[in-house]
Amino acid sequence: MKFIVIDALARASGERYSTYDVVGAGPRIVAGILYEKGFKVDLKAYEVVLGEPSILKKYDYILISAMSQDKGALKRIIKLAKKNNPRGKIIVGGPISFEYEDILREHDGIDYIIVGEAEIPLTRFLEEISSSNPRIEKVPSIAFRNGNDVILTSPPVHTPRKILSLIKPWFFIENSYPNHKIYRYYVEVVRGCSNFYRPLLSDDKYKCIKCMVCRNAPLKHRLKCPANIPPGCGFCSVPNLFGPARTRSPNSIVEEINDLVKHGARRIVLSAPDFLDYGRDLLVSPNPLTDPCEPAPNIEYIQELFEAINDLRLKYNNVVIMIENIKACLVNEEVAKLLGKYLSGTTIHIGLETGDYNYNLNVLGKPIGLKDVVKAVKLLRKNGLRPYIYLMYGLPYMSKKTYLKTIKSINILSRLGVEKITLYKFTPLPHTAFEHIAPEIEKHKELINKLKYLVNKFNYNYKKKFLLGKRIIVFLLFSKGKYYGYPLYHGPTVFVKGIKSPHFSGCLAEVEIYDVAARFVWGRFIRIVEC
Numbered sequence: 001m002k003f004i005v006i007d008a009l010a011r012a013s014g015e016r017y018s019t020y021d022v023v024g025a026g027p028r029i030v031a032g033i034l035y036e037k038g039f040k041v042d043l044k045a046y047e048v049v050l051g052e053p054s055i056l057k058k059y060d061y062i063l064i065s066a067m068s069q070d071k072g073a074l075k076r077i078i079k080l081a082k083k084n085n086p087r088g089k090i091i092v093g094g095p096i097s098f099e100y101e102d103i104l105r106e107h108d109g110i111d112y113i114i115v116g117e118a119e120i121p122l123t124r125f126l127e128e129i130s131s132s133n134p135r136i137e138k139v140p141s142i143a144f145r146n147g148n149d150v151i152l153t154s155p156p157v158h159t160p161r162k163i164l165s166l167i168k169p170w171f172f173i174e175n176s177y178p179n180h181k182i183y184r185y186y187v188e189v190v191r192g193c194s195n196f197y198r199p200l201l202s203d204d205k206y207k208c209i210k211c212m213v214c215r216n217a218p219l220k221h222r223l224k225c226p227a228n229i230p231p232g233c234g235f236c237s238v239p240n241l242f243g244p245a246r247t248r249s250p251n252s253i254v255e256e257i258n259d260l261v262k263h264g265a266r267r268i269v270l271s272a273p274d275f276l277d278y279g280r281d282l283l284v285s286p287n288p289l290t291d292p293c294e295p296a297p298n299i300e301y302i303q304e305l306f307e308a309i310n311d312l313r314l315k316y317n318n319v320v321i322m323i324e325n326i327k328a329c330l331v332n333e334e335v336a337k338l339l340g341k342y343l344s345g346t347t348i349h350i351g352l353e354t355g356d357y358n359y360n361l362n363v364l365g366k367p368i369g370l371k372d373v374v375k376a377v378k379l380l381r382k383n384g385l386r387p388y389i390y391l392m393y394g395l396p397y398m399s400k401k402t403y404l405k406t407i408k409s410i411n412i413l414s415r416l417g418v419e420k421i422t423l424y425k426f427t428p429l430p431h432t433a434f435e436h437i438a439p440e441i442e443k444h445k446e447l448i449n450k451l452k453y454l455v456n457k458f459n460y461n462y463k464k465k466f467l468l469g470k471r472i473i474v475f476l477l478f479s480k481g482k483y484y485g486y487p488l489y490h491g492p493t494v495f496v497k498g499i500k501s502p503h504f505s506g507c508l509a510e511v512e513i514y515d516v517a518a519r520f521v522w523g524r525f526i527r528i529v530e531c
């Protein structure tokens with residue numbers, strides 16, 4: 001049996017955004033499980049399959065990993081698969097899998113959907129198809145059509161911490177991603193999220209009884225809400241779909257990074273909904289980690305991970321390690337010092353969402369406000385990190401007061417040295433507390449426009465002040481006649497001008513920034529640093 005795993009993550013309606021330089025962890029985990037179990041498997045980026053669809057003929061099983069917003073890309077792949085290999089079985093996974101019912105009804109080409117985390121169902125699926133009498137209905141958490149019905153064999157299964165540490169994700173990246181050196185490879189360090197606070201909603205769908213179980217009860221009681229309100233921030237589905245935070249062992253992470261680096265990776269992102277949850281689950285074990293801010297981070301465990309990664313960094317001397325998101329309430333002097341010691345010069349993302357603490361706490365279900373973020377930004381800046389902040393608009397029940405406080409927060413953040421503010425429009429996601437609520441735009445249109453204007457101005461001014469005229473090192477990517485540059489230490493995508501040859505894709509280059517906009521910058525090619 002031959003398998004292909006197709007990474008269609010973030011391909012939207014069929015094209016990878018040129019500004020996107022990320023390789024997610026999910027498809028590599030799936031391919032790694034297949035490889036470790038001794039099956040013949042290839043992992044290919046979506047573009048590779050699109051460029052040469054006839055390769056699909058070779059495989060018995062075609063596995064596609066996609067997110068909700070990748071429906072267009074998924075449709076294209078299914079069409080190509082059916083045309084080139086009508087007998088190949090198609091299996092879909094990834095975050096899109098939670099919409100299994102709609103997707104199975106819409107695409108009759110799909111045979112199975114592995115819903116949620118893949119480790120356990122995929123392993124069981126492989127056992128069944130290898131047996132003389134396969135019974136797929138015995139595999140947990142798998143969806144398929146049965147006549148006019150859609151069957152889901154069991155609710156999604158959360159992979160236990162121990163198993164997460166046993167998986168060896170795929171690392172033959174040079175065979176999977178063209179220009180494989182330029183990407184930021186996401187290495188999962190934590191699965192799930194620790195925020196089991198909930199929005200205290202009282203509307204047509206939910207009636208919170210204000211029992212405060214989700215905030216004050218013993219940790220394991222917080223898994224359930226008597227009003228059935230999904231856990232976590234109202235706009236986010238991570239805790240509901242992936243459960244409480246679980247940590248992978250430092251050894252398994254370092255081994256994965258080592259493999260990736262040996263195969264050409266140069267930029268690694270330690271991926272987690274909140275990096276500072278790393279090892280916090282061990283502090284409360286055997287209880288689940290269902291509190292976003294207590295206990296404080298597990299400094300010793302984080303240090304152990306960083307030490308091990310540092311040994312590796314010294315060995316290779318040309319690897320950049322970054323982390324992704326953190327919760328501001330977990331940042332203290334000790335944490336900031338530790339992050340600064342190992343990650344100085346890299347970016348770090350913090351969700352503020354709005355400048356109104358009471359709104360965040362009660363409506364979003366997020367016990368973090370501007371005060372926490374200000375403290376975190378100051379500490380992180382002092383220790384050499386580059387904070388990026390997330391804000392949102394259009395969220396349910398945002399009042400004029402909440403918008404005004406959010407607008408005010410931009411001014412405060414700009415004085416602290418925040419490098420970038422990303423403003424997101426709220427989009428209701430399935431399996432969240434806000435799933436049933438449409439974005440509120442019209443009611444506060446003027447304030448939203450002002451917020452957008454100020455965020456753009458902030459981002460533009462920062463780039464003008466700190467990037468214009470500066471020389472930085474970027475990875476080059478040649479695509480559709482143009483060069484893009486991805487900063488080695490992360491930062492805005494650079495539109496690179498002045499390179500005559502189209503053959504420098506994948507090389508490191510020095511560029512000088514000569515023009516800036518709120519989201520992008522333009523750079524003049526100076527020299528090739530390394531190819």
Ligand code: SF4
Nearest residue numbers: 208209211212214225
């Ligand atoms: S959201 Fe929290 S406070 Fe409200 S009913 Fe559920 S557990 Fe109780």
